[in-house]
Amino acid sequence: MQVVGYRPRVEEPATLLVSHDSDVQYERLAAGSELTYTLERRHCAGTIDDGTHLACDSTAAPYCPQHTDRWPCARCQGDCTLPLDTCREEHAIYLAAFAPAAFKVGVTRSWRLDTRLREQGADRAAHVRTVENGRIARQIEADIATTVGDRVRVDRKLRGLHRSVDEAAWNALLAEFEVLERFDFEYGLKLNDRPVAETLLSGSVRGTKGRILVVERKGTAYAVDMRDLVGYEIIPSETDRDLQASLGSFD
Helix, strand or coil: CEEEEEECCCCCCCEEEEEECCEEEEEECCCCCEEEEEEEEECCCCEEECCEEECCCCCCCCCCHHHCCCCCCCCCCCCCCCCCHHHHCCEEEEEEEECCCEEEEEEEEHHHHHHHHHHHCCCEEEEEEEECCHHHHHHHHHHHHHHHCCCCCHHHHHHCCCCCCCHHHHHHHHCCCCCCEEEECCCCCCCCCCCEECCCEEEEEEEEECCEEEEEECCEEEEEEHHHHCCEEEECCCCCCCCCCCHHHHC
């Protein structure tokens, strides 16, 4: 078996995509579920074609160059020729907050706004502009990004999992914009302390936030970047690896 992908929680629980003899199965990461897998060798996760996993033995992980998707809009700043059909759809420009005070600007097709924010694990968000296509949206995003930024790394999101958004800082940022709609998300993690960053697939699921999975083992909460699981071969047994414990587990 190999972890070949993941889907963040939107309306349904997050899932890991697991290949078993080329069949793709879905491991639901619902709160309270138990995971009992040990991570083995990691290599390219290959690709999925019409529900069938096509394996790749390249040692590059999570994907080798042949199986790495290059989204043309990833670093676009509005200097494009609208290369995709989706570029011509109505787009929303938004601001997102990640506890305690990491902010970013982003764009997405208007109908995907709520979904996109949940995929990123945003704690707060605000819809600030609606425009007719992706090119205009990227131009506005690039301008706002010069002061706000357009990326928040996963490790920074992880550091604020147990904290709340700095409301004063967030409101001060929003005061500079015309806010069309506000969003306030709750992920149900109920963490009192910062979880330990780890890469494992054993323990009781506390929940997910964007692409971060939180599991608990022996009184310690661990935060796992699901992208770091992609490419690992797994076997159905609890890990016996020594893991760092949080100070809170000794209280």
